[in-house]
Amino acid sequence: MSTTMTIFKCPHCSAEYEMIMTHISFRQRSYANCQVCWKPMYSWASTRVPRFTLLVQPDNTRRP
């Protein structure tokens, strides 16, 4: 396994994600929206694409 796991913080609402970079066979240009504030938080154009898992939601945007 050559995956790299890091913590990524949304620059807009500071929600914390586990970010795992995975290698794909083609160059992909895309972006990810924050699952909390729905703003684009990360973009890429490469063969290494991230997968995000939400770890911590910021208190001020917690849903009922």
Ligand SMILES: [Zn+2]
């Ligand atoms: Zn956010």
